[in-house]
Amino acid sequence: MNKLFKKIIGFPQSESGESFLSSFSAILFGVAFGFILMLIFNPSEAFEGIGIILTGGFEAGRSSLGTVLVNSAPIIITGLSVGFAFKTGLFNIGATGQLTVGAFAAIFVGVNWTFLPGNLHWIVAVLAAILAGAIWGIIPGLLKAFLNVHEVVATIMLNYIAMYLVVLGVKETVFNSLRSESLSVHPNAAIPTFGLDKIFPDSSITGGLILAFIAVIIIYIILKKTTFGYQLKAVGFNRYAAQYAGINEKMNIVYSMAIAGALSGLAGAVVFLTQSGIHITTTYILLPQGFDGIAVALLGLSTPIGVLFAGIFFGYIKVGGFFLQRLAFEKEIISVIIASIIYFSALSAIFKKYVRKVFATKKNSDGGDE
Amino acid sequence: MEYVIEMLNITKDFPGIRANDNVTLQLKKGEIHALLGENGAGKSTLMSILFGLYQPTSGTIKVRGEEVVVRNPNDANEMQIGMVHQHFKLVHNFTVAENIILGKEDTNRGFLNMDDAIKKITALSERYNFNIDANALISDISVGMQQRVEILKMLYRDAEIMIFDEPTAVLTPQEISELMKIMKHLTEEGKSIILITHKLKEIKAVSNRCSVLRKGKYIGTVDVGKTSIEQMAEMMVGRKVLFEVEKGASKIGESILSVKNLNMTNKVGKEVLRDVSFEVKAGEILCIAGIEGNGQTQLIEAITGLNSHFSGNVFIREDEITHKSIRNKTLTGIGHIPEDRHKHGLVLDYNLGENMILQSYFDNEFQNYGFLDFEAISKHTNDLIERFDIRIGRGERTSARSMSGGNQQKAIVAREFDRNPDLMIAVQPTRGLDVGAIEYIHKQLVRLRDENKAVLLVSLELDEVLSVSDRILVMYEGELVANVYPKDVTENDLGLYMSGSKRGAV
Amino acid sequence: MKKLLVLVAAMVLVFTLSACNDTADENTLPDPNEGATSFEIALVTDIGTIDDGSFNQGAWEGLVEYAVEHQFTHKYYQPIEKSTNDYVDAIELAIDNGARTVVCPGYLFENAVWLVQGDYPEVNFIILDGSPHNVITWDDASTADVDETVTIADGAMDFTVEDNVQPIFYTEHESAFLAGYAVVQDGFTELGFIGGIAVPAVVKFGYGFVQGADQAAQDMGLADDAISINFWYSNVFWETSEVQSTAAAWYTGGTEIIFAAAGGAGASVMTAASQEDGLMVGVDVDQSDVSETIITSAKKELAISVYDTLVEIYGGTGVLGVTAVFDVTNDGVGLPQDFSRFDTFDQAAYDIIFDKLVDGDIIVDGDNTQSLATIIAKYDKVEVSDEN
Ligand SMILES: Nc1ncnc2c1ncn2[C@@H]1O[C@H](COP(=O)(O)OP(=O)(O)OP(=O)(O)O)[C@@H](O)[C@H]1O
Numbered sequence A: 001m002n003k004l005f006k007k008i009i010g011f012p013q014s015e016s017g018e019s020f021l022s023s024f025s026a027i028l029f030g031v032a033f034g035f036i037l038m039l040i041f042n043p044s045e046a047f048e049g050i051g052i053i054l055t056g057g058f059e060a061g062r063s064s065l066g067t068v069l070v071n072s073a074p075i076i077i078t079g080l081s082v083g084f085a086f087k088t089g090l091f092n093i094g095a096t097g098q099l100t101v102g103a104f105a106a107i108f109v110g111v112n113w114t115f116l117p118g119n120l121h122w123i124v125a126v127l128a129a130i131l132a133g134a135i136w137g138i139i140p141g142l143l144k145a146f147l148n149v150h151e152v153v154a155t156i157m158l159n160y161i162a163m164y165l166v167v168l169g170v171k172e173t174v175f176n177s178l179r180s181e182s183l184s185v186h187p188n189a190a191i192p193t194f195g196l197d198k199i200f201p202d203s204s205i206t207g208g209l210i211l212a213f214i215a216v217i218i219i220y221i222i223l224k225k226t227t228f229g230y231q232l233k234a235v236g237f238n239r240y241a242a243q244y245a246g247i248n249e250k251m252n253i254v255y256s257m258a259i260a261g262a263l264s265g266l267a268g269a270v271v272f273l274t275q276s277g278i279h280i281t282t283t284y285i286l287l288p289q290g291f292d293g294i295a296v297a298l299l300g301l302s303t304p305i306g307v308l309f310a311g312i313f314f315g316y317i318k319v320g321g322f323f324l325q326r327l328a329f330e331k332e333i334i335s336v337i338i339a340s341i342i343y344f345s346a347l348s349a350i351f352k353k354y355v356r357k358v359f360a361t362k363k364n365s366d367g368g369d370e
Numbered sequence B: 001m002e003y004v005i006e007m008l009n010i011t012k013d014f015p016g017i018r019a020n021d022n023v024t025l026q027l028k029k030g031e032i033h034a035l036l037g038e039n040g041a042g043k044s045t046l047m048s049i050l051f052g053l054y055q056p057t058s059g060t061i062k063v064r065g066e067e068v069v070v071r072n073p074n075d076a077n078e079m080q081i082g083m084v085h086q087h088f089k090l091v092h093n094f095t096v097a098e099n100i101i102l103g104k105e106d107t108n109r110g111f112l113n114m115d116d117a118i119k120k121i122t123a124l125s126e127r128y129n130f131n132i133d134a135n136a137l138i139s140d141i142s143v144g145m146q147q148r149v150e151i152l153k154m155l156y157r158d159a160e161i162m163i164f165d166e167p168t169a170v171l172t173p174q175e176i177s178e179l180m181k182i183m184k185h186l187t188e189e190g191k192s193i194i195l196i197t198h199k200l201k202e203i204k205a206v207s208n209r210c211s212v213l214r215k216g217k218y219i220g221t222v223d224v225g226k227t228s229i230e231q232m233a234e235m236m237v238g239r240k241v242l243f244e245v246e247k248g249a250s251k252i253g254e255s256i257l258s259v260k261n262l263n264m265t266n267k268v269g270k271e272v273l274r275d276v277s278f279e280v281k282a283g284e285i286l287c288i289a290g291i292e293g294n295g296q297t298q299l300i301e302a303i304t305g306l307n308s309h310f311s312g313n314v315f316i317r318e319d320e321i322t323h324k325s326i327r328n329k330t331l332t333g334i335g336h337i338p339e340d341r342h343k344h345g346l347v348l349d350y351n352l353g354e355n356m357i358l359q360s361y362f363d364n365e366f367q368n369y370g371f372l373d374f375e376a377i378s379k380h381t382n383d384l385i386e387r388f389d390i391r392i393g394r395g396e397r398t399s400a401r402s403m404s405g406g407n408q409q410k411a412i413v414a415r416e417f418d419r420n421p422d423l424m425i426a427v428q429p430t431r432g433l434d435v436g437a438i439e440y441i442h443k444q445l446v447r448l449r450d451e452n453k454a455v456l457l458v459s460l461e462l463d464e465v466l467s468v469s470d471r472i473l474v475m476y477e478g479e480l481v482a483n484v485y486p487k488d489v490t491e492n493d494l495g496l497y498m499s500g501s502k503r504g505a506v
Numbered sequence C: 001m002k003k004l005l006v007l008v009a010a011m012v013l014v015f016t017l018s019a020c021n022d023t024a025d026e027n028t029l030p031d032p033n034e035g036a037t038s039f040e041i042a043l044v045t046d047i048g049t050i051d052d053g054s055f056n057q058g059a060w061e062g063l064v065e066y067a068v069e070h071q072f073t074h075k076y077y078q079p080i081e082k083s084t085n086d087y088v089d090a091i092e093l094a095i096d097n098g099a100r101t102v103v104c105p106g107y108l109f110e111n112a113v114w115l116v117q118g119d120y121p122e123v124n125f126i127i128l129d130g131s132p133h134n135v136i137t138w139d140d141a142s143t144a145d146v147d148e149t150v151t152i153a154d155g156a157m158d159f160t161v162e163d164n165v166q167p168i169f170y171t172e173h174e175s176a177f178l179a180g181y182a183v184v185q186d187g188f189t190e191l192g193f194i195g196g197i198a199v200p201a202v203v204k205f206g207y208g209f210v211q212g213a214d215q216a217a218q219d220m221g222l223a224d225d226a227i228s229i230n231f232w233y234s235n236v237f238w239e240t241s242e243v244q245s246t247a248a249a250w251y252t253g254g255t256e257i258i259f260a261a262a263g264g265a266g267a268s269v270m271t272a273a274s275q276e277d278g279l280m281v282g283v284d285v286d287q288s289d290v291s292e293t294i295i296t297s298a299k300k301e302l303a304i305s306v307y308d309t310l311v312e313i314y315g316g317t318g319v320l321g322v323t324a325v326f327d328v329t330n331d332g333v334g335l336p337q338d339f340s341r342f343d344t345f346d347q348a349a350y351d352i353i354f355d356k357l358v359d360g361d362i363i364v365d366g367d368n369t370q371s372l373a374t375i376i377a378k379y380d381k382v383e384v385s386d387e388n
């Protein structure tokens, strides 16, 4: 009993408690900011509006929860991608490019390889996406490791290269010329729902969420429990100490980027291996799920569990923003409100400092004798 | 008597440890007050409280007789309290001047008033003979100079009370004596100084009074003029301390490490190693002596593989290992206590347990099929904590960052000794350690050598060089200029070799 | 850090304030949306935004005009993402929020409208340039647009249009006829037509353009083959360097003006036009704002069609579940009213030819199944070089 009490009292000061509180205060801050914007633009409906944003995920019951999860799954995975790379000291801005090539590979297999029977079809399509994303991650990894090209520069450039190449690839191989978009994938290539459609009826839910969960668990295990994760993190925290310890930094960079890329590629499969009627269009735009991943990783403080919740939160807020259209808000203002909530929330690392301050009288676990 | 600072009955708790336990410290105006205590005794913590980095769990602080609360370093600045931290806090790609004004920028309509700042800095530098170029980049100046920048930072903010946390640990003997002069000069101007150091000689040389802490508790304050070094050491450790290293005659065996014709030029084309050749034999402690910056760092980097841009050959016994990977070298039996514990020695964001397996995480002892065996790691770490008397709050889960400087060093030493290497490369292994810990580490080095292992010691401290080593090589400007035995030389002779005024046979 | 936050906040404010500026309309009628909590007439945007200068914007303008005039609450909705499912969600949100009429601008909604039409019999749907149908399987859905009889292994295409749905199509050939007529009347003799893929709408644009040019040549009494037209289906609806270089080659080879009915490929023609000092005829909406080189556009009157359909729904016979065709007789197609970029061709000349079409004095052949050769054979004033 006493122990439990101590645990509760001590939670704000424990490592995970601190992270949770900082993310939570960041969210509160973001929501408060969004609320202020609403007060400015539509004071009479501001209260109702903030209510809709906060409950939007439940607005239409289980079907809208399904929509939340549909939108969360890919950004959880890209968030993992960015967060994982970040843990190992790399800033992967290239999630969107890796996602794009993954999406193309998935669609290519999904449309063309109809000789694959049943479940094998979607599995191969997902694997193809993972592989393509991994390759797209390995390139900047190699450039960084062996030519010392900064990964931020390389991944940004690769985003554009991916965008152009994929539009070209779509046109050449899986093109619906009338609609100027990619063809729909074969039903066998759509990721099955694993029964989720029963829980969330009337939504376009797919098994993507399950894949996101699996990815979270795998990354969690890699980072926390394995020697591989140990050495990756060592390089990320202190590359000189890692070098001293005999860890091959170059190979670690390549592995790390490969895994980050593979994750983003998987996210591409999750977005497009569905029968919801979504396609790669031939307009030259970078897919937003990759960039959302950066915000998700920031809010989730780069940890797999944090990213999982952050991704669901962002999906939730997006759906809330969609339902905010009920009220008289201009769509542009809704976009600004939602973007503010998301990006202010992403500043949770800053709040960590304050959380620590608030509880500082009792504890100072870090930043001591430095 | 008038005190400028009084810290009364200060207690500070960290999770799992009471770092300060009812400590009282009173600083008189114009004095140099030494703060002495073992590693982890709570010195840095106490000073961090005074500087507003931590809040005390209980106790009061008075500044010039008035009770105050120092909420943060800005408060401290306003009370004219300044601090030079154990590990400097400078921005490396900023200039000296930029670092000094950081946080106290004078602006003129939103633009930095750099010229005035530089004038003021230059004036200060001249007044104290600092010899500093305000426009130099921090990354380009020596550690000694960086410390002066830290001092200038305090002066620029008109500090009257100055805290120096182990300022001499990273300095050369010359720099140390210059720092002492500066401190004297400062007190003559009426400033008051708190000095933390483990070197009793320094305390003896400059300070007026000395307060002693032991395991967080306040032991007492003594008048330095009336107290001997031995007495102070005993107050601090709680027992008599041996300043002499006890060791028998060495039994020299086969050659363990041999280095042949090492040459290295640095990035700007300067020769930093010139034809360096030597051997370290089993049962021998060989010491490389020299003034900092004469190629010792580069020599060790070449041998250990941290830098591979050199020519020449390195052998362990008969096997050439010149360009083998670091992992490979580690596995052939090289232990390495690195010069910079924060850069190479530790991953500060890892906890102690994780740091203790830095070179052996892949060993079957600590992993099964690629999964870390946390139980084994914990057991191993706690074993080392006990054997090496590492003083920390939360066992293997203590974050390395939160450990006291000396305990961080002890942890590295523990890790390297425990691997029981055939060749131990120890670069300033006792830097920042208290006398008790130094004694312990010296004993360990001697034990290794008695077990027929080879020890290559790099040290800047003549005391250590003379008392621990079996043979001494002196380095000057990247060359070996002398090969002598401690019984044959005096400190004076060594000084002459080290400054390049004398050469011997190598 | 605080400073940064303030800065960001300030930027957000500036941005949003400027974004809502243009919503203050000049009309004197009260805003029917004032204080409203449910919205009667809705529009769901497709991939683009409401100010896309194309279908979303055109349809919205017509909607707003009608709604303000008749004091209906109105609102547009943007789907979360761009899948059919998201379109359906957005349509349902609109309905849930009080919509009794939902405007769906563009063929991308065909499947979404097919899915919802039966569920909401009390709600009217207007779909522009498209007609509801299902998607049976993964690879043949698209071909259904071309040949409505296609059936495929997994089942049949279903083109059911419930009687609460009003699909709207436009007579592209009439619009293009007017454009072809206008440019030849204005003195151009070397013309070009670049189509996208030869889908019915594109073919109609091309054939209409040729006919218009021929008609003008006749009216002006020009010699046979006085007008030459380069005619080419680029087979793409997006920007390519091939389209751009072809257009550039035409311009340098003497072509004065090119009519591009090729979706995104129009942008390639535009680039070539501004580089080679050529001129263009725009398509679908008034594109004069997009480029100085566009002297007129073969328009579909999106706003008018939406407006008129709303009139029908709220004051007339209601929607019938039958495709409505907007043509010259109901002002459904035409050229923009601004003729300032022409030398001689003007409003008066336009009105004359427009009336002739309305009266049936001239009939534009909109049969897109004929071969180009057949259609050319009928006209002697133009020489068409088919580049395919
Ligand atoms: N931020 C912190 N969180 C937890 N424990 C801490 C923190 N800072 C210091 N400690 C613990 O408090 C004790 C005192 O540390 P402190 O740094 O004050 O020692 P010190 O006397 O300066 O030692 P050294 O001579 O080694 O620098 C140590 O056991 C250390 O592990």
Ligand SMILES: [Mg+2]
Binding pocket: A369, B043, B044, B045, B086, B165, B404, B405, B406
């Ligand atoms: Mg300390």
